[in-house]
Each structure stands twice: as structure tokens, then as C-alpha cells.
Amino acid sequence: MLSSLGSAGGKSAKPSFVSYVTPEEIKSEKEPSRKEKHPDLLPGEVVFCSASTVLKYTQDDLSQRGVFGVLLCTNFRVSFVSDEAPTEEMLFKNKLYGENDIPLSCVDNIYGDKRKLITGGLVKNKYPSKMIIHCKDLRVFQFSLSFSKEEDAKKIFQGIVHHCLEPKSLRCLFAFSYCENTSYPGSYSYCREHLVSSRSLGFLLFPVYFIVPKNVSDEDLTKYQGKGLPMWCWSHHSGCALFKTASIPLVQEDNVPQTYMEKMLTAVAHNHLYSVKTEDLSDTLPTVQDILLSYNRFKQFFLIDNTTEFWMSDMKWFSSLDNCGWLDIIRQCLQKAVEVVESLEKENTNVLIMEEGGSDLCCVVSSLVQLMLDPYYRTLLGFQSLVQKEWVAGGHAFLDRSNHLHLKDKVESPVFLLFLECVWQLQQQHGPAFQFSETYLTVLSDSIHVPVFTTFLFNNDGHRDSLLRAESPHTQRSPLNCPTVWDWSVQFDCKAQDLFTNPLYTEKPKQDTSVRKSYRPRHLRQLSLPSSAFKTPPKKGFFKDEADNLKKILGVKRLSRWMLSPSSDSPQTSSSVREFYEAWQTKPLDYHGLLLPCLDGPSIRVWMQRYLRWIHDVQILGGGPVAMLSKVSEILGEVQELQRQLDRHGCTLTSNHKGARPRAKTAAAVIAARSSVRLSSSFPFVTSRNWSFKPAIPTSLLQSLMVTGMAGNLADREDDGGPESLV
């Protein structure tokens, strides 16, 4: 049986789980399986405990209705298997876990009777009759254990609490047993492009993917003692560049940092006389603790286990939202990114962003800056390499920040989610500029909590490398191969993956570039990479003319090169950002050019798809943006079909058609969905097949409607203003 493991080699057919578990595991599993159902286990997945006749409440609460089934806890998930016949296949099915499965790392909080928060370690011999599980992907499950055998109930409750809430070692994460038992094809190389292009440009490349100039000696580097080394992020076509660093002292006698930075600038900037603006992010942006605090308050609005409470809170929705501050944090990050963009684009200064550790908000801001300036990063492949470059290789401590291991001394914080939120804001303001869809971002945010992907399991490349090597079953040979999140086929089949592309996106129309380039500089990929071969004078910026640049080149003295940015609290900065935005806004919008977000109150919004998708009462049946997008996809499908027809006739189409040869394959999937299922605002996450079409009628309207002040007196008056009708 096990021989198939060796021979399979590639990832041909998906192997059945039996082939990959040791004989004793098979034994322990088989016993319950005779009388109980269990989910299709993944390779390396082991059932820890289970209980039968568990009642899972359906989401419309109070009715206390539900379905009976088996609740299991494995080394990967908490899983509920209904006694009833399985429902129809979902279109958007995750291959790793189903709608009634919760990956262990996805469990956020567990509540017992009377909504008492359960914490690890305190569970003794008791168990609650009702268990509520809040998930990090915002699902809510409610189980009743009171119908199960006491022994089973106790075991499953303690098992779930133990495996979901208590500290564990990294090796216990499912990825390791999963990867040992799958033969995953070679590791994914993300930044081939960067490697190739930078190697030729006079940089040394460190094994953990960061770039320093060739002329920096090892002694220079060792003075940093592994901390706070400024890293090059991105070069603007004008020649200035963006760097990030962990906090370093800037003013110093015989300052090493500056020497290094000078060398770096010499290597990177086309014109190394440009000044350097430093931005200390910790001065102006919230801390990781603030971010966590705010998010924890924010997410509560969507973790609904009681519709009455939900409707009660509806009237105060806007102020609650305001008070939790989450949208404001998003706005601040975007604003900071716009400030940096302004420095690069308008002022043509180099920018060094810094922060203690250099791998949280630095990652957020630097990736947002690149997303705004460089259309490449708005493609599927580009976004992926941006995340790999800035976050994974950039050393964002995914493991600590998601705190999969429940260790007390680690600072948990949804920094990466915050970044995705910011991207979503940009995307919903400028839809056609992005090749990926909203669904892609939502799925990506869910995947953080699926402990299978190497992408999100480690604190940095070194950490990843050493652990994967150590955990490899074949110590002499290659390190353990784990999938990255980018291999979407691990989670979704092709049809579902089609929903990741945005039907509104069109590739940049190919034009006679030689003519166009001469008068309108473009943010082309080639231009944005540092190039020593690129000797022409700096390109005209979006807002600058040549004369300005010359003045700067001649006028700036080396001494004045280091500028500390003015405190961003000053109204000056925000008004300057506003002017910058307004100047940009008056230009015709180029989806393949610079993209700035509108930061006004009404423009920063809640990511409805992610946060409202599981809440039954607010599904718009037959509506939502998908109703419109699916029509676009439909026509796109027809156009593509016609193109194929024309191709068959040997007709060559001129390439200047937008939409010609689009890579989007969204059409098929959505059309398939339309035919069988009513679309709703939570498409594709929930299909509305089984739902009643009864509208949700807000309860308790009167109590919560407060009309205050002057309006209060007016409220008593009659509709007609005449004095006779006054009450």
C-alpha cells in the first residue's frame, strides 16, 4: 500500500487517505468508523476523539432547531458530520475543509453555557451543555452536547479545548504531518523575476532574499548584528527608491547606518543626490497591540449567535463601527502610503520607512506603496510576488502574529489582514485596476488560518528553512516540501479558482510604445527596477517637470540629504496629501498607472463579502454586486467563445481590443452557478438554495430609535405645520 507513495511522485490523482496512515492509526480509526461516520480524512490526519448525537443548531437561533451528528476533533480540524444525508455539492468547495469543519487554528474563541468564555488549562471534569465556537473566518457554530454520552461529551469538549486553545509546539501543527504524508511537488519559487533581474544589476543577493548593494562589505553588514539593516523595496522610474528598516539611530558620529545607506543609495538611485526622507511609522501609525484591540472589537459585530441581538445593534451600527476604530486604522495606513507615494512620485525623494522590528507596518506601507505605483503588483502573479517579497521574505512574523501556538509571550495581531483590508479598499474604489477579485482576497484572508501552507507558518525565511529541514523524514535529503498558499489547487478546483479573477480587469492594451513612451512616462516594470545600465536622465514624474528636477539635483547638498519627515499630525501633511490626491484626481484615470485611494469618510467601507457572508439575515437574495458582475462574466464568456470561433476560421484579430484574449475564466463558473442556484450577496461562500425567501424584518425598531434634541419636539407634532395641528 505504501509503495504508492514513492511511485506517485507527482501529484497525479488525489490519493485516498488510507494509503498514508500508519497501520496503528488505521486500527484506531477503523473502530469508530464502523458505527460512526467521519469526514474524508486528509493525508496525515488523525482523529483524536469524537462524540455522537451532538446537536448542531441552525443559525436562526431561539428556535433551538438543528441537526444531529458526530462531532470529531482531529489533528487538523474540529469536524461535524451530520447524520442526515449530505447536502448537494457546493460550487465553491474547499478541498481541505468543508462547511462544517473548522481547522484548529481557525478557532478563535469557545464559549460555554451562559456565553462564558472558555480558556485553555481551566477545563477540569466539567463540560458545558452548549458550546459556541467563533471562528477566525467569522463563522459561528453552536453545538449542544447534552444528548451525547457523558463520557464522550467530556472527551470531545476537553479535546477541542486542548487542541484549539492551549499552547502547543510548532511541530504539532497539521502542516508537518500533512506534508510528510503527501508528495508535494518541488517548492514554489516566487521571485524568480526579482532574482534574475537584480542579479544583473550589481547587487549581492542574500540567501534569504534581500538585496544589498555589491559595494557593501561584510564588515559593514556585521555592524548591524542582524538587526535593522535597511532593505531596498522598490525603485521609482524617476530614480528614487523606497527602503525599509527596523529602527536605526540616524544621527551618530561616524555613523555606520548612513555609510551603508549612502552605498545603498549609490547603487539604487539613478541620481544619488536625491535626498532621503525618513518616516518613523511608529510615530504616526497604531501599534500592533492597537491593531489587535481594534480588530477584536470590530469582529464582534459579525460573530452573530443571536439574531435578536444583531438587530438590536443595527441602529447603533455606524457609531459602533466608528468607535472600534478599525476603519480609521485602515485609513491611516492608506494615508501613510499615499504620503510615501507623494514623496516618491511628486518630490522624487528617496524614502526610508522604519519601525521597531521593521516587519509589521513597514510591510503594510511598503506593499501598499508598490501596489499604488506599480500596476504589476495588481495582477495575480504580481500580488503574489509582492506578498512573498515584502511579507514572507521581508520577515513578517506570521507565526507569532497569528499565534497558532497560543503562546503567552507572543504578540498576536492581524497585521496581514489589515494589509488585505487596505488592498480591498483600493480594489473597491478602482475595480478594473486589479486582476484578482474580492473573492481572492477573502479566500487569502481565510487561508492564514489553515495550518497547511508554509507561507503563513513561520516567522521568517531562516525559521522556515531550519524547521522544514529538521522535520524532513529524509534527513539527508531535501527539506520537507510543503505547499504554499499560492498553490490554490490544494484548496480549490479549477472552476472555483476561476472566481479569483476579476472580470473587469483588462490587460494593458498594447500600443505602439515607442511613440507613446516619449511623451508619457509609464510605470513599466522595467523602469521600476533599479538599473545601472539605465543612464538616461530621470524620467519626468507625474507631477514634476524637468526643470524642477534639475534644480533639485544641483541644489541639494549632501548634508541636507537626511530629512526627518514632519510629524504627520500636523494639518500640513494631511492637506498636502489632499492636494496630491486632488491633483491626481483631475487627471484622467489610468488603471495601469498610479492609483490613489480616496480617504474621505464615505469612501472607506466595510468589506461586506468577508464580514457579512455568514449572516443569514443580511443576505441579499438574488442581489448584491455579484448580480452585475456575473452579467459581465457572461458576456465575457460569449466574447471568448466568439474569439475561439474566429480563430478557427483563421481570422487574426487586432490586438487593440480591450478584452481580447483576457485571461479571466470567470464566466463558466458563474454561469454554472446561476443556472442552479440563486445568487446572493454572499456569493460564492453561501448558496441560497435551501433558504426561505421570507424577508428579515428588523425586530425591536421602536426601542432603539432615538430622536434627540429639537427633533424630539418635532416628533410629537403633526405632519402639517399649521398651528391648529400642533399637538
Next chain:
Amino acid sequence: MARAVFSSPNAAAAANILVNFAVLHIATWSRKSQFNSALMCFRTAAASRESLKMEPLAVTLLPGEERVIDKDIMYICPFSGPVKGKVFITNYRLYFKSDPSVTLNVPLGAIGRVEKMGGASSRGENSYGLDITCKDMRNLRFALKQEGHSRRDIFDILFRYAFPLSHGLLLFAYLSQEKYEENGWSVYKPMEEFRRQGLPTDKWRITFINDNYELCDTYPTILVVPFKATEEDLRKVSTFRSRGRIPVLSWIHRENQAVICRCSQPLVGMSGKRNKDDERYLEVIREANGTAKLTIYDARPSVNAVANKATGGGYEGDDTYQNAELVFLDIHNIHVMRESLKKLKDIVYPNVEESHWLSSLESTHWLEHIKLVLSGAIQVADKISGGNSVVVHCSDGWDRTAQLTSLAMLMLDSHYRTLRGFQVLLEKEWISFGHKFASRIGHGDKNHADQDRSPIFVQFIDCVWQMTKQFPTAFEFNERLLMTILDHLFSCRFGTFLYNCESARDTNEVRSKTVSLWSLVNSDSTSYLNPFYTPESSRVLYPVASMRHLELWVTYYIRWNPRIRQQQQSPVEQRYMELLALRDEYLKKLEELQLTDSSPNSSHLSNSSASNAASPTQHINHLHTPF
């Protein structure tokens, strides 16, 4: 910056006006001379003719529109600072133009208030001038030179022409000479609409009892009432309903025969009067389709309903109306709505409130009121779908009642979601049933503080917009139609929204002397169509009335702010139209190829492509079948 708020009239007429100016002028002059102000008119008209020679106007005047005064002025733009330019005032609009492309185009009807700002001795730059408050969510400030009473003439003229009814002048709708291919007055024919609904039936009949507005002066002439109720019954019931607005049918469900009836409050009073006729009348409505319990939706908060007893009104008590259940929908009155919109304006104009935007938005309560109106309508629609008849009223049954019945009808009946159907809905539930447009908007009236004014209709259009947002493929019309309706709600260019009720419209000969807004819309209907429209005839639309899904209609309320990108087309729409064009092009190409190839298998395709030449809004599904 300021968009032209209306589309240009048909080009031929526009060209004519300049050529025929003198002729038209004489024509309008003769009409004006009926009024005392004739002398004044003559003077200003003469002045305008003079200036016309001097400087051509950048905007095309409407037929019947005349220039009254031009003046060099400083516009204090809240977004880009003071700009020098020239203001032109006609009998229809205020038009401002400056060299660096700042233009304002404000129909005088949209002006709510004109005030002098500063005095001759005021210090400070630009402190002397005019302050104009508009009904369409903006304020305008103009500064003039302080010497020589420079603002006197412009203030006087603006005041006269912006508020013609207060000065014995005619509203512009009566001066307009616009001609359109379509006659908008024929859009709504009550008999036709009732026939479409399947009326009369053996339970419901059409009555002409109100032919001379004797039963109720604020109702239309044609009413649908229970078959069993005699004309005498109707008269008796009318004595017990506020302003004689008896329960009449608004809409009937084709399958289950459940009906929406509308009326005003019963005149219960402090003593708790009863009226056997009214009780029996509601019983007859209930029996018409065998509804077990008739639901009466009182749009008001119960407190207000109780308070109304003091002024002779009230609500249907449980004990007196045996087979009825009463539900209060907690929607506040016109005064609350007016203050709410005022607060909203404060936080969005000229600048959008920066700190704590969401809390500020919440404190206006505007979306909260929208939520209540929508959820009330959902309840009505839900009851009807369930086969139960309902009666809807508020106090007088012309504000909240109109909102609820028309929104419920929009949810229930897909016909009202078409371009023509929506016009019928407005004509029927709002215009013919006496929503007091003249009082609520204050057309041509200088009394800006009038307590009767209230943005009830704006609120209704906002509710419709919320529905189109939630169901982007369910409506045949687009956002532009809603904006156009709101613009001409104020503009006084069309007769559609003038006067309080049908009897007043008859007296003032609105239909014969003015043009209907629907003439404009239906003569250029393609620009009001939603390309994503997918007809689904039998579907009931239930919007989600949760604050989570309600959003501020930014493109309307904040449209004067240049930071809000005014897109002619949404990117989604643009992409869709591009793809439609591409599809047509490919189909044509393919057809050509197949003609030359004349391959036998392709005949199917060339057939289908022929039908595709149709307009993009007619969606054709045949292409799904694999070739």
C-alpha cells in the same frame, strides 16, 4: 464643477431659440403683461436683449427661457476659493462661468433662500454679496464690489425670479416652449393601469364618485373600492376619515387577490368615537379575498398616533375593529425628516466631515429613517405575498403612506421596475393621490422657513436608490433617472411635480399648459436605461433593511464635491458596454466569414447574429448554447 443638471433639449429647438429670440420674446411678453409687474419685466427684458448682443451665452437656453441680467461677480467657491466670472440670470436659471472652467448651472427653482451677506461697510475681502441656499444640497456665495449698491439689482431680480409665485409671476413651466416627440402626460392613464392589474373584479369595482372632487378634494377622480360598498357607504366612511381620504385600493395581487389599500387616519378623537360604516367597510375589504385578519399598518410611531387623538385623529382600536390587527411602523413625521436632511447637509456640504464620519452620519438619523421606511414596506409586501390584505395609513395618508405603498408595490410588481412602470408608479401613488408637492417643496415660494416643507419624496427616491443598489439587475432604469427626477422635482421646468393634488392641477391646467417631465425622459429613454436589467417578472424583491447594507447616496448628496468622482458610467457598466460592442463586432465578423466559407454547419450561428444587432439592453441568451 457643477454639472449641467439636465440634459440639453432637442438640438433643433435649441438652435431655433437663438435665431427666433425676438419672436419668442414677444410671445412670452404678451403673457407676462397680465401682471402688475409688467413694467419691471419690460425693463429687464430689454436689458437682457442688449447684453445678448454683447456676449453670447455659453449655455443653450431652453425654448421660452430669457436672459434677465448679466453681471461680473465673484463666486466664493468652497472648494477652490474665490473665482471671478460672470453670472447670467434667466427666468429659468442662474448660470455662472469663469475662465478657469468653473461653471454653475442652477435652475432657479432649486433656490430655497436668497440673502444679502455683509453690508456696504463690511470689512474683509469678499464680505459683501449674496448668500444662496439651494434645495439640492448646496449653498452658493457670491461677492460683489462694495461701491454703488452693486448687488441691489441682482438681488431683486434673483428674488423675484426664484420665487415667482410670491411675486405674482408664473412658474417657468408655464413659460417653457419646449417640444418633445413623446407626450409625457399620456404615460399614466388610471383606467389602463387598473386594467393591467386585472381590475375590476367581482370583488372590486371602479367608481367615479369623486369625479368632481366632491368626496375628497385631494384624491384622484377614479377610485377602486370594494364591490360591496355602495356610493352611500363611501360617503359615510369619508366623514370618519381625515380629509375624506377613505380606504381605496392601490394594488391587487393577481394570484391571491390580496390588496394594498391606502387611506388617512380614522377620526377617533379623545372620546374614542366609533363609526359602524368605517368598521363594516374594512370588514368588506377583509372579506374580499377571505383574509382571516386584515392588517392595518399605521406608519406612525404609536406615541404619535395616540397624540393625534387630541386633534381629532387616532387609530383603529382593537376592540372596535374586530378582525383587524394594527401594526405601528414607527416612521417619524415630516418635521423630523426635514431636520434630519438638514443635519446631513451640514456634514457633507461643503466639506465631508472628517473626524468620526460614521458617528456624524449616524447622528443625522437619515439612514435610520430610510431603514424604517424600507422595513415598513417590506412588511407590507410580505403580508401581501402571504395572501393577506393590508390597509396602510399615517395621519393624512399622503406622505408616509405614499412611501410605504409605492415601495411595497415596487417590491411586489416588476412592472413598476421598468422605466415606464416607474413613471406610472409615481404618477399614481404620489401625484394623483395628493402628495403635497407644492407644500413640501415650496415651488416658487419665498417662505423658506415654511413648516410644511419636507424632503419626503427625496427620502422615497433614496429608498428606491437603496433598492437599485441591492438589486443592480432588477431595475430597467438607472441612477441617472433618479437624479433627473430629483433635479426636476425642484426645477419648475416641468409640470409633473407642481401643485398639491389633482384638483389643483385641473384648476391650473397643468396638463395643457406645461410639459411633463416624462416627455423629456421618454424622448431620450436610452440614457436612462440600466444595461444590466434582467427582467424577472414574478419575483418579489426584498431589500435588506439593515444598516449594514444601507449606504449614503454619495453621488447625489455629495455630488457638488469635486473629490467625489462623478462618473458618467460606473467602471462595471463601461466594461459591460465594451464587451457588448465587442460581441456584436465579432458576431458580424463571424457572419462575414461564414458567408464566404459557406460551411454548412454554421448556418445556426448566422441566424443568431442577426438578432444581435438589437440594442444592447435587450439581452439575448441564445449564445449560451455551445456552438
